[in-house]
Amino acid sequence: MSGELSPIDTAKFVAAKRAVEFVEDGMRVGLGTGSTAAWMVRCLGELVREAGLTVTGVPTSSRTADLARQQGIKVVSLDEAKWLDLTIDGTDEFDADLCLIKGGGGVHLLEKIVATASDRMVVIADPSKSVDQLGAFPLPIEVIPFGWQTSKSLVEELLTSMDVLGQTTTLRMNGDRPFISDEGNYIIDLHLKRIGDPRRLSMVLNQIPGVVENGLFIDICDVVVVGHGDGRVEVSDINEGTFEEDRIEFVDTDNIFKDV
Numbered sequence: 001m002s003g004e005l006s007p008i009d010t011a012k013f014v015a016a017k018r019a020v021e022f023v024e025d026g027m028r029v030g031l032g033t034g035s036t037a038a039w040m041v042r043c044l045g046e047l048v049r050e051a052g053l054t055v056t057g058v059p060t061s062s063r064t065a066d067l068a069r070q071q072g073i074k075v076v077s078l079d080e081a082k083w084l085d086l087t088i089d090g091t092d093e094f095d096a097d098l099c100l101i102k103g104g105g106g107v108h109l110l111e112k113i114v115a116t117a118s119d120r121m122v123v124i125a126d127p128s129k130s131v132d133q134l135g136a137f138p139l140p141i142e143v144i145p146f147g148w149q150t151s152k153s154l155v156e157e158l159l160t161s162m163d164v165l166g167q168t169t170t171l172r173m174n175g176d177r178p179f180i181s182d183e184g185n186y187i188i189d190l191h192l193k194r195i196g197d198p199r200r201l202s203m204v205l206n207q208i209p210g211v212v213e214n215g216l217f218i219d220i221c222d223v224v225v226v227g228h229g230d231g232r233v234e235v236s237d238i239n240e241g242t243f244e245e246d247r248i249e250f251v252d253t254d255n256i257f258k259d260v
């Protein structure tokens, strides 16, 4: 293993390295956002440059689009690609049913659109993302700026009848201004501590008109790849009911930091 990476970065790197093995020549691939997904974009870029893999990437954020282009990956919009073979993305939490909380970086709306338009979603994670029950990580909801305080109040009222442990809500800030998503919306974080029924919560949150999308991914993720700091990788496929253990023996980070 490389001596240069911290255990957490090694975990993210080996998960990403294993996940790009799902990518086949000619595939249209959804590219997630976040620190773990960034490793995946670099690993994919290495395959494109060094192994001649042909892929078309659909990025889920401007950040990922910039990184993908820098890595030599062809980038198109979702409407140009129309449908994707595979999406690989990180997560903030996942449970045993492969339900997720995403949106820690404020990008869950585009990530959910892209993952839903894919035959398969592979999530890459370090072990800290695995939870028995979702909710310790704040659940983001993207809201339209118009009337956002009213939408926030409606969400708070709704939470009183939900199976959750906490009910605090906060507007996500960027310094002294509201954080603005790539789509020009605000993010409200729901500090729920424990979500008893993620499926129901996801459905009812999206019924509030000012809520564009929430960060719960239910029945969207097919495979989770968990990397460890010692190079071990675990691959769980919820549809096949399979669990495999693997190991990435050698981490060569020189190639993946090359720009084209």
Ligand SMILES: O=C[C@H](O)[C@H](O)[C@H](O)COP(=O)(O)O
Pocket (backbone or CB within 6 Å): 032, 033, 034, 035, 036, 037, 089, 090, 091, 092, 102, 103, 104, 105, 106, 107, 108, 111
């Ligand atoms: O909005 C951000 C995305 O949902 C990320 O995939 C998620 O927050 C995980 O990010 P990271 O890999 O940096 O922990």
